[in-house]
Amino acid sequence: MHLEYKVQGGNFSKAGHASGEIKKVLKQLNLNPMVIKRIVVALYEAEVNIVAHAYEGDIIVDIDDSKVHVVLNDRGPGIPSIERAMEKGYSTASPLVREMGFGAGMGLPNIKKNTDELNIKSVVGEGTTVDFINYL
Amino acid sequence: MEKQSPSSIFHAIYVDENQCIGCTRCMKICSTAAIRICNGTAMISNSRCIDCGECIKACNFNAIHISQGDLQSIFKYKYRVALIPAVLFGQFKLDVTHDDLHRALLSIGFTSVYEEELSAEFQIDAIRRFQQESDIKPVISSFCPAIVRLIQVRFPTLTENLVLVKSLIDITGLTILKEAADKGIDPSDVGIFYITPCAAKICAVVSPVGDEKSPITGFLNMDMMFDRLSIELQKIKGTVDPSFKRKTSLTRTEVKWSLTGGEIKHAFGRKLSIDGIANVIEFLNKVDDEAIDDIDFLELRACDQGCAGGILTQGNRFLTVEKLMMRANKKAVNKRHGPYYSDITYDEIKVPTVNPRPIEGLDKDISVAIKKMEQKQEIYKMLPQLDCGCCGCPTCEAFSEDVVKSLKPLSSCMFIQVAFNSKNDRGKEIIRKIWGDSKIVEELKNKLENDN
Known part of the structure; x- marks a missing residue:
């Protein structure tokens, strides 16, 4: 099963909307609630990352009977050092974004914690792809 | 109607079938989508109802009662x-x-x-x-x-x-x-x-x-x-x-x-x-x-x-x-x-634990559930998405779910009915006047026939 959603950068009032929709779908598939929870938490973090840092992005979800595969592509500034971004508390979020309660530097570590396989590719000045898999 | 799950779940709320006219008010307010209209009256799902009483507040016909102590x-x-x-x-x-x-x-x-x-x-x-x-x-x-x-x-x-x-x-x-x-x-x-x-x-x-x-x-x-x-x-x-x-x-x-x-x-x-x-x-x-x-x-x-x-x-x-x-x-x-x-x-x-009892999904088998989910989304796209409630379900989304669970035929939707009935031109005209062209999807008839 294949799902696609668009995410708009900077639109904080809509942040989490796609995650919510995907959560609804997952709940109906009779998956283990703890599995759903991990996916949704990772997805929400990654969606907010696009909203907070990028201009625009999309979320592609593929589900089969063994795994949920999520790919988030964005067009944005990219991450200069993925290694540093994976450190807890490291954030490049602007003061404005932090004021809104985002950008605590827990995004990528939290995604890592809640996924089985995580792959991040980024080109500075072009964008970032976050690709993760959770097994059912 | 949804299959009744364990009868061990006690509920204090019940529908008086003599008073209920199936007006859909309770169905639309229910926060767990526990209500469907069936044979002209509201039916409450045993596994979904949480006895919050919102349906009683919404009822205009004094048709939903609470168990009485003596x-x-x-x-x-x-x-x-x-x-x-x-x-x-x-x-x-x-x-x-x-x-x-x-x-x-x-x-x-x-x-x-x-x-x-x-x-x-x-x-x-x-x-x-x-x-x-x-x-x-x-x-x-x-x-x-x-x-x-x-x-x-x-x-x-x-x-x-x-x-x-x-x-x-x-x-x-x-x-x-x-x-x-x-x-x-x-x-x-x-x-x-x-x-x-x-x-x-x-x-x-x-x-x-x-x-x-x-x-x-x-x-x-x-x-x-x-x-x-x-x-x-x-x-x-x-x-x-x-x-x-x-x-x-x-x-x-x-x-x-x-x-x-x-x-x-x-x-x-x-x-x-x-x-x-x-x-x-x-x-x-x-x-x-x-x-x-x-x-x-x-x-x-x-x-x-x-x-x-x-x-x-x-x-x-x-x-x-x-x-x-x-x-x-x-x-x-x-x-x-x-x-x-x-x-x-x-x-x-102390109490030992509170057990979750999640609303049942589309199917126990994940690959079947995924197939049904795809069907459900296809069906949902054909529906008017007005959540009118005429099919007896609270929303078009809930209806599409009931259809893939084989609890309701697709023809329960009035808009689908009109689209399917090639003789009912007057019906189509009326619907077009109110809702515009988008709500009558005549092509879907062919599409459905091809799919089957």
């Missing part, structure tokens, strides 16, 4: 205890005193009166211990039984956030039995009857969550008791009874406990109180996504204004709150520290 049944017991929630006081005028209310209950036939909130201190203790002993955030109050059931059904992973403690009704019930035992009274001679402000608390009494049995014997509905007490209060008005001495009285904390904000003062850290089931769901959705992770305690109540808004209360909820606040702020309020009866241990009031 006042005569108290006379089977030698010791007849009325267990009353503080909101009962808020139903009467301010000149009705605490003494008056106790006297009225005794003259109806009870032999003693206790207030539900007398053991609120035990709950404070349980909440604080739970907060200290776990690193769960947010800890969620288990005071409102409709909220506990909502979490079991719609937010199964949050069941572990609930404070694992018996209900206030049960702890006070335990108090009553212990006090009776101290006096050498045989517990089988004691009948404890809870005067309930809502349907969910009936369920809490009849089948407590996470616990096998409640010490409460039965329940009496507050609306019925309000009428009965009003008569009795008239009789005793202006009279004095020199032999009467009231045994119990409430502290300020206890009077306010069941109102919105009654609990949070006593919890640690950052805390919020939220009332009204739609507000609660909105917030729990965020908690469920872990979009909110820095709140320590949540006090959640299904009814607006907490128990003052209970479906069986007679008074206006805002006035009830105002009257209870007046009572709480009186100088004469009890200054007792600790619970009314303290000889109860934490182990006696």
